[in-house]
Amino acid sequence: MRDGLDRSISILQGERPAPLAGSGYPQDQADAGSTLSEADRTEAVLHSARAQRDEVVAALARIEEHSYGKCVDCGLEIPEGRLDARPDAARCVNCQAKHARRRR
Ligand SMILES: [Zn+2]
Numbered sequence: 001m002r003d004g005l006d007r008s009i010s011i012l013q014g015e016r017p018a019p020l021a022g023s024g025y026p027q028d029q030a031d032a033g034s035t036l037s038e039a040d041r042t043e044a045v046l047h048s049a050r051a052q053r054d055e056v057v058a059a060l061a062r063i064e065e066h067s068y069g070k071c072v073d074c075g076l077e078i079p080e081g082r083l084d085a086r087p088d089a090a091r092c093v094n095c096q097a098k099h100a101r102r103r104r
Helices: 002-015 029-064 080-085 093-103
Strands: none
Touching: 002 029
């Protein structure tokens, strides 16, 4: 799972235009519009792939610490059904819902 994400991230990074690659003049905002939104989309996908990778890495770390499968917030066991659906789940359904609400 982590290897797959690593591949996606490196592919996305390859697609991304290099920041300020040698162009010594400011780009026209209107002309750059379409290119910019394309880059923004790639950036958004890249961001979520990175975030998911972080979750997977954190899950792997929890396996190392033998705390995998326990909710990081309340410490209760995460039901196996949930771990099957989301092997990188760090929280039980209740805490994940609270966490998601906090982030918004
Ligand atoms: Zn919990």
